[in-house]
Amino acid sequence: MADQLLPREKVFRDPVHNYIHVRHQVILDLINTPEFQRLRRIKQLGVASYVFQGAEHSRFTHSLGVYEITRQICDNFQSNFPSQAPGDGLWDDRERLVALCAALLHDIGHGPYSHTFEHIFGTDHEAITRRILTSPETEVYKILARVEPDFPAKVASVIDHTYPNPQVVQMISSQIDADRMDYLLRDAYNTGTNYGLFDLTRVLRVMRPYAGGIAFDANGMHAVEDYIVSRFQMYQQVYFHPVSRGMEVILTHLLERAKFLYEDQQFEDNFIPQLLIPFFEHTFDLQDYLRLDDGVLNTYFITWLNYPDTILRDLAARFLNRKPLKSVGFMPATRTLLPHLRELVDQAGFNPEYYTAENDSFDLPYDQYDPASANPKTQIEIIQPDKTLEELSSLSPIVAAISGRATGDTRFYFPKAMLGKPTDDLFTPIYQEFQHYILNGALILENPMEDDNDD
Template structure:
């Protein structure tokens, strides 16, 4: 069992989603005040989505506090309503698990880097592995705070992130198909993007959650609140997380970093040496190097690169900083064969097709019933009847059954907006006309039921 001294007086953080975030343990406040956790203030939660939804300026810091708060409420519910009576009864042992759960919830995203997912793709980093390293490395303030509880406490918290902690209830609080992480980011992202898709009855869901021997279940009289959560999650992915303009800006960012890396490797980068990025260009970085980066550091380099002698780097920096997203059209396996022709036309128009054309796909599985034969079987959502029997959610909900196991999303081909320029004459008119003919003739097109994003940014 692990314990932490209580603060002389409870600390609260005002939060636009949860109203108050309550901190009573000294270790939680100490972790919030570490250098590594404060860095999360400088990393946006939604990355390039702020170019589409201008309110999406919230950070990994605010999200992490929110996940902590929801986990605290879950622990309180379990402690008051389902306390363990004897070993092995499958109920909640608060003394043994609360502090581990709270610390894991707070720190679950601490390994995210600058423009996290795009950066990971270019430089091969892994935020989950880095989270574990931050927790267990004696070099970090986070590790020092955790070791103040017990020598093995950092490893215990890290095991929750790695899904190896012996109590599945704690693991499922932080990582499952309905957990504190997902519930907070849906509510928080909906609030900050100004959308309504992510709004669901979180109070009711927290109320009907209950522990059992194999993890967490939901009482049957709260099933419709859980069902609503699944539908809201589905809508948020389709309308916010997979928005084609956000992805278009992500493609620009990806190619901008790729071009900078290429120029550095070929000793062609301008006079400014991006000192903090050099370890990543050389694939020889330390945890300290990683923690020195945030969104602001990258943006500062981008500002310098907007004046770089290299035409491509300079143009891509301008497109990213000044919000000039690549346009896109969807494609399928039947129309994929047209893409090489379109890439060639982009090249003929004077653009380097390695940096001005890209394929991008985004897919999500809104809900997946447990399949032990799958490569990575997910923890299914269990509904508990009054007699204690369990049934998987999609067997009870027609709505959830309709989307269970069905991947949703699309594949897109991205290109410069200039390829859609309508010209009355000039050298490149045939190039543009042929390029546009593939789109306007319906060979490749924006998806039905959605505004054609080749004609408008939002």
Template sequence: MLPMEKVLRDPIHDYIYIQHQVILDLINTREFQRLRRIRQLGTTSFTFHGAEHSRFTHSVGVYEITRRICDLFLRNYPTKNEHDGLWNDDERIVALCAALLHDIGHGAYSHTFEHIFHTNHEKMTVDIITSPQTEVNAVLRTVSEDFPEKVASVITKKYPNKQVVQMISSQIDADRMDYLLRDSYYTGASYGSFDLTRILRVMRPYNDGIIFDISGMHAVEDYIVSRFQMYQQVYFHPVSRSMEVTLDHLLHRAKTLSKTETLKNTFSISFLAPFFTKTATLNDYLHLDDGVLNTCFELWRSSDDRILRDLASRFLDRKPFKSVRITDDTKKLIPHLNELVEQAGYNPDYYTAINDSFDLPYDSYSSSINHSSQIKLIRKDGSIVELSAISELVKAITGKFLGDERFFFPKEMLRNSSQIDFLVSPQFSAHIKNDYLV
């Protein structure tokens, strides 16, 4: 314990209370401080200009929610014996460390970077925690030699205490609760708001993990609907996806050019060459952040390669591709759109894309979701029921694939009368008139 708790001011949680030396030491490591330089929402800031918050702010927020859960469990549901399914506060430190470090493996523009270079942020998180080369590992080993492996097993969901695992990773966990509230605040969208205090009050530990008192069902429903709305209105926004497509194509072009002389002896090669050649080490990964990639993009503005130069400028100057929604009726017309793009002088490999965005806001019984993460409610008589079995509201969106599929193309094509004639042809016009062209 710290001799006196420290606090961080936070717009979501007011104060974040640091009460253990190991937590303060982890926050001060090189690897955790790197998260200040990685945006939480990647390209979403091109759509919602306030979304400049970082993985750092989210991570300390997840820690704070987890700390509050531990406090409530200790106060209201302390264990009396090892088989009663109640809270053993000896698990507090591993829970808090796992909460703080759960996103430490995220890289620069993480999801797009992962797609291009086949990295995995969860694997990188485990590597950072368990590698003897990292400051994080050294701090964790001050607790015990096997403590890094314990924390890593929470991330991989193999830790034996299900309550700890579900605090960090489940259908309603500290991670999701913080990012919904935080992303809602910074984007200016009110959809992500829900009653965090009430949800924490109705959480209870039990033998199979975490359960919710049935008196709090409406607060849980509100959380589910908030998540649903944030995906539809913020995370799936077509302009954000357009900028992600641009970033994807930009990195692909750089990767292709890395095999030629075009990118030789540049700043970008010194940082990205290990990823182009698939020889990257953990240290190479930790050298990257959003700023490093943005510096590469700025240098690529002056590239001799026209495509790389143009895509870098489009990304840095926020020149998103336009998009049109694809339906079963219009999917067959995609080859014609590709031909139009090529006729206009653009390489379809770098100036078109089909991007879909689907999510399961909540699913009760699916092979793709671990049943231990289902939201379960406990009645006054002690019987347990799964949320969607009694909530008509949640049942209505359970198991639904929600999102859309869009075709992205250069905005400049809309200035050509023959090309726009095709886009507003009967096949597409209904969608354009309904604002599906964005």
């Protein structure tokens, strides 16, 4: 079965790429595994659909998109830059299948509400991805091993960046790769925004292999530049939206409260989330992990709407019914105000452990290669007419302006009620004092940006 082709090409309709083309039997078999089908039940953008209602797309659709972009890159390389001799730095099409499998499976280890779940339970989706690929108990492993015995390990090595061919690794993970290109276009489409749009066809057209990985023709530099700017805008306007982060805070505290009640032996038997017990007890195995998806967690949240514990019940209702916490931005100079704001929230009747939070979101839209850094990134190389390579930010003033500069903010989250009128005169001074800090400009109330979904 090493590289068996389907009798007839299989296609999947896709709103971003029109058609996703599957020609290899192993790819179709991987798509049909239980482990990959689970990704249908995990949203790509987690809680972002509470802000951008169209963002209901799944990690399944994104993974197919990453596969399709990688397939197009392989086709381009094979048509225009096929290897003529070993070590010539051009494309060896024998690498196609490992690249396609790695692209398809790169996100298979994500759990429900991925990053929030990881934070609470200490899981690592990349490590779990490698386990799914290399554990004989999974259907994915069995299919990969039919290609050749060491093929599962090869695919896993692409994902953990140890595969010897840098062209294959950079297709899947670099500063401009199939993963990022698909999620920008797909997330822009599903959120109804235009920030993430760029000319994918042009970017792929000017992409070419060389001995050190992947580079771009000089006449396509502006298409690559546009991609960097689009990525920058999507992070600021969509991924870091303050209301979405407020819903993440609610979800985080909801899971933390459930974990506390279980560890403190306060969970009533009828409400215990059985599938989460291995995670509460830090004894989970791969099959425990693969049983979870967004729907499993949401089902537990629905049952907790009737739970006697006031905090768990209230947080579940806030999450399910979209009642995000409000937020204010703060700087290092104003961080000293936060302990007092927490005291006021406490005095108003909200447990600050579960109803306040500090949240920071920062992104590095582009960074030059620094081999001394803890996690050095591949830089974007532009091929000049004389065949030399120039790093992108040295040629583009726009990219240079954002290169190496982390963008984002830090926010303090609190109950929206703190900005309203108290129902009891006893609390009036507390609310007035809290609002004084917000309204006098000491802290900056969240900006709803350009949409109306700020609650």
